[in-house]
Amino acid sequence: MPVHGLTRRRFLQSSAAFAALSALPACSLVSASRDNGMWEYHLSAEPSTASLVPGHQTDVLAFNGKIPAPTIRCRQGEPVTIHFTNNLNEPTTIHWHGLRIPIEMDGVPFLSQPPIQPGETFTYRFTPPDAGTFWYHPHMNSVVQLGKGLVGTIVVEEASPVAFDEEHVLMLKHWHLDPQGKWKDLAIPRYSARMGTPGEWGTVNGVHQPKYELQEKATTRLRLANVDNTLTYPIQVRGADAWIVAIDGNPIATPRRLEEHKIAPGMRLDIGLVAPKAGTNVEIMYMKGRFPFLLASFTTTPSTLVEKPLPALPLNPVATPDLANAETRHFVFEWAGAITPADKQGKGKHEFWLMNKRAWEGMSKGNIPDPIATLERGKTYIFDLKNVTQYHHPIHLHGHTFTVLEMDGKPVTPFHTDTVLLGKNGHAKAAFVADNPGRWMYHCHVIEHMKTGLMGFVEVV
Structure with missing residues (x-):
């Protein structure tokens, strides 16, 4: 069930809707509504725990207390209101990465807004001009706050929604954890002076090498977001012909075949594919030198879908440079x-x-x-x-x-x-x-x- 179909003020009041949405990757909203073209959300940041390494609990910082964070969905050209409460023991803000919004809503402490103090609520209001895959994160104590989990995606649907049969949001992140789920150093100076300090436990949506299902013949949109502090992921898809349809939230005029594409920290990549026949594994790979790593996989299942071409994405209204x-x-x-x-x-x-x-x-x-x-x-x-x-x-x-x-x-x-x-x-x-x-x-x-x-x-x- 898409989030834009909700009409009630409190999302949790609809247990059936919550169950349907929470089954989707990276989607665990606490409350949301869309009334009269206005999207409204309640978001918080707080200490929590998560089972990132199976069998072990890790102290994390989390939006709405969950890993993965809520995927916020809204629509191009329609107002969004997000009531954000800071339940951390230190100040924070939220930056809406990639969104061209007014400076007062950009979430940089001192430069665009005062830091949000512990216990305070700040309301972000903006109207996204662009459709695409974006993300959100603090802009204070960033090594710790992002490194320990305060990262989430925001999906802005096209003004006239583009219909894929399936859509999956995939947040890529390596955590600085040992095999028991205990924190290691988030930043080591000698690495900070080089590539940055890499995490050792790779996840997609907070899960190591998750497995999903995909209907055969489904026109599919994969929204990949690199929310890592450090790592650049060269991405490859195996098991299906895949196409790059958008880069950093912005559709490209002519989709091109995905051979390998690097997404660095902060970057996103939208991939389009038609799911192959049932029983096929479609793998998202991290091409690290001669030894690629599996990030996530999809197993295709039987369906009654009729095979059709991928839908086209309209370009965003970005001003043409003179x-x-x-x-x-x-x-x-x-x-x-x-x-x-x-x-x-x-x-x-x-x-x-x-x-x-x-x-x-x-x-x-x-x-x-x-x-x-x-x-x-x-x-x-x-x-x-x-x-x-x-x-x-x-x-x-x-x-x-x-x-x-x-x-x-x-x-x-x-x-x-x-x-x-x-x-x-x-x-x-x-x-x-x-x-x-x-x-x-x-x-x-x-x-x-x-x-x-x-x-x-x-x-x-």
């Missing part, structure tokens, strides 16, 4: 070296990464650093992005959508994204219209890179 009059801004992402600055108490303050020779200074109430760039509202900019390190950097811009023009010196068929993955010594050119006023975070989405310098903000005035 390339003839665009201004180019250059950004270099590099390593700062081995010197560790110290604070007044002599404690090391790690700053391993630089953006244009500047490490992020941090911010607090009344202490906002200067922007890394000031942009004129309505003007087109080309961001020339250069990674001069050997490590991946997924560069994410809040509040806007890039149109990627070049990757590693070669023109590409332009596509839309909110996160550009720069590989080893990678180089990209991405254009956008600075049409959303405000102060927008701009950072690497490897969380340890972000927290040790590779972050800033651009101001659109």
Whole structure:
């Protein structure tokens, strides 16, 4: 049962509806409603426990107390209200990753809103202009809050819903756990200065190598979201012909065959496929060197469906860049070296990464650093992005959508994204219209890179 079919204020009042929805991957809503075109949700963050490693309980931080977090569903062009309550013992916020919404709703502490204190409720209200697969997470104490479980997906349906026979949301995350489900270090400085500290226990929707069923001949949409702090997943599908239909929530004009595609932290990938004959295993693989890992699998079951082509996705209404009059801004992402600055108490303050020779200074109430760039509202900019390190950097811009023009010196068929993955010594050119006023975070989405310098903000005035 799709969430948009609900009309009651309290979702739990319908036990049958709850049972149907909770059977879906990554879907465990506590309350939701859609009345008169308005979507309304209740969301909280709190300490909880989860059985991530079978047979063991792990202390986690969780939205609505559950792993996986609720998948919030809404519709393009329709208002959304989310009442968020902080039941943690520390401040937090919620950032709606990839959504082009007003700055007041972007969820960055001090820059766009005051931190939400323990016990407080903050109401987020916005109308998503784009359809697609997005996600949500805090923007405070990110290594811990994201690392211990505060990650969830938000699915924005098309204004005129596109009908697939089946749809599955798959959240990819490696947890920093030992075989007994006990926490290991979330960040180790020597790794923070390199690729980041990888987790060791891989899950999809909080389960290690989950198995699902899929009706044969079903037109299927798989919404993959990389909610990991560190890892980039090269993705491959085995057992079925699969097509890339959207990148980072944005449909591509002509779907292309999926051979292998990298999704870095913060990135998403929508895959379309027609389920093969009953008894076939369709496997989602993490192509790690010569030894790929199974992420999740689907076994096809008999059905009465009639085979048909995959439905087409309408493009999102992203402004077309005026390339003839665009201004180019250059950004270099590099390593700062081995010197560790110290604070007044002599404690090391790690700053391993630089953006244009500047490490992020941090911010607090009344202490906002200067922007890394000031942009004129309505003007087109080309961001020339250069990674001069050997490590991946997924560069994410809040509040806007890039149109990627070049990757590693070669023109590409332009596509839309909110996160550009720069590989080893990678180089990209991405254009956008600075049409959303405000102060927008701009950072690497490897969380340890972000927290040790590779972050800033651009101001659109």
